[in-house]
Amino acid sequence: MFRRRRKENDFNAEIEAHIQLETDRWRDQGLSDEDARAAANRAFGNIRQAQERFYESRRWLWWDNFWQDVRLGLRMLAKRPGFAGVAVLTLALGIGANTVIFSAVYAVLLKPLPFKDSDRLVFIRKKNPTRGWVRNPISPAEILAWRNQSGGLEDMAAFTSSSCVLGGAGDAEEDPCEIASSNLFPLLGATAARGRTFSADEDEPEGPRVAVLSYSLWQRRFGGEESAIGRGITLNGASCTIIGVMPVDFFTPVCRTVR
Amino acid sequence: MSTQEIRERLELLQGTLDLLILRTLIFGPQHGQGIARAIQLTSEQELLVEHGALYPALQRLEERKWISAKWGTSANNRKARFYSLTIAGRKQLIKETNKWKRFATAIGRVLGPGTEES
Numbered sequence: 536m537f538r539r540r541r542k543e544n545d546f547n548a549e550i551e552a553h554i555q556l557e558t559d560r561w562r563d564q565g566l567s568d569e570d571a572r573a574a575a576n577r578a579f580g581n582i583r584q585a586q587e588r589f590y591e592s593r594r595w596l597w598w599d600n601f602w603q604d605v606r607l608g609l610r611m612l613a614k615r616p617g618f619a620g621v622a623v624l625t626l627a628l629g630i631g632a633n634t635v636i637f638s639a640v641y642a643v644l645l646k647p648l649p650f651k652d653s654d655r656l657v658f659i660r661k662k663n664p665t666r667g668w669v670r671n672p673i674s675p676a677e678i679l680a681w682r683n684q685s686g687g688l689e690d691m692a693a694f695t696s697s698s699c700v701l702g703g704a705g706d707a708e709e710d711p712c713e714i715a716s717s718n719l720f721p722l723l724g725a726t727a728a729r730g731r732t733f734s735a736d737e738d739e740p741e742g743p744r745v746a747v748l749s750y751s752l753w754q755r756r757f758g759g760e761e762s763a764i765g766r767g768i769t770l771n772g773a774s775c776t777i778i779g780v781m782p783v784d785f786f787t788p789v790c791r792t793v794r
Numbered sequence: 795m796s797t798q799e800i801r802e803r804l805e806l807l808q809g810t811l812d813l814l815i816l817r818t819l820i821f822g823p824q825h826g827q828g829i830a831r832a833i834q835l836t837s838e839q840e841l842l843v844e845h846g847a848l849y850p851a852l853q854r855l856e857e858r859k860w861i862s863a864k865w866g867t868s869a870n871n872r873k874a875r876f877y878s879l880t881i882a883g884r885k886q887l888i889k890e891t892n893k894w895k896r897f898a899t900a901i902g903r904v905l906g907p908g909t910e911e912s
Contacts, residue, residue: 556827580846
């Protein structure tokens with residue numbers, strides 16, 4: 536199917552070789568180098584014209600061959616519908632798989648995070664090389680120290696993901712949850728859809744115990760009722776007050792849903 | 795060959811160059827210059843082949859797969875592109891030769907005897 540097409544410089548080399556051979560011949564018959572070359576050129580005729588004709592014919596041939604190939608291709612496909620079907624299916628699957636992979640790569644790697652100033656967000660993690668841990672717990676004191684002493688960052692918020700047993704107001708259930716510092720929401724540029732997010736005094740060890748619901752949990756467990764705000768629930772047995780609900784599209788950098 | 799032309803050389807008829815090239819290649823692979831020379835020699839200098847005109851014809855024949863080409867070395871050690879007759883080319887030569895002979899005979903009959911140049 537793939538014909539190797541002749542290059543122009545190959546053709547020019549052939550003409551040059553021709554002139555050489557013809558020059559040699561005239562020289563053998565006793566002509567001087569110069570006269571031999573002139574005679575060879577005379578016998579050849581117009582070199583430029585030959586090159587142009589070569590170029591022209593090649594261009595037409597390209598179209599000719601191209602249409603021939605297209606027609607042959609279509610005929611072959613029509614003749615063997617099974618093969619054509621498999622080919623089409625292969626292409627379809629290939630294109631489909633590529634689209635899926637690209638979409639995933641885009642969503643995971645390329646798409647900017649849906650947070651405020653997402654190009655300036657960094658994620659800090661602690662390692663423990665002596666034990667070979669890629670994640671080491673960070674104490675609240677450490678976070679406070681980093682936050683107060685690091686000059687390069689505008690603000691630093693802390694959060695940790697785990698799962699909680701949610702009780703009170705209905706049956707107990709286990710849900711993914713995150714414990715976060717109050718400045719996480721403003722840092723990400725997120726505001727509550729109902730109620731409010733945490734305030735600074737709620738960060739204090741003896742401060743009030745409060746919770747912000749994800750939109751889906753609010754819908755599922757509280758039927759989207761406004762009265763959910765202010766109600767008490769228990770998280771791992773400790774009582775909490777619901778103070779707000781996040782928008783439907785909100786998620787934290789680690790967990791897709793905040794419960 | 796003298797540069798003085800004794801008689802005017804014959805211009806090639808349309809389509810005859812292909813036939814002449816195929817015929818020349820029956821003796822084995824030859825490069826463009828060799829083909830041009832051979833046509834002039836075997837026609838006893840009667841036919842005028844501008845060497846440059848040979849190449850579009852060679853290219854056409856190559857595309858039709860009647861001849862194939864390969865770079866090689868000439869008798870005096872120069873690089874040259876050698877053409878050789880393919881099996882399809884051989885068949886084409888037989889076909890065209892027969893056609894040409896019938897054509898020449900027919901024209902000869904129409905023109906009749908006595909009009910020939912001595």
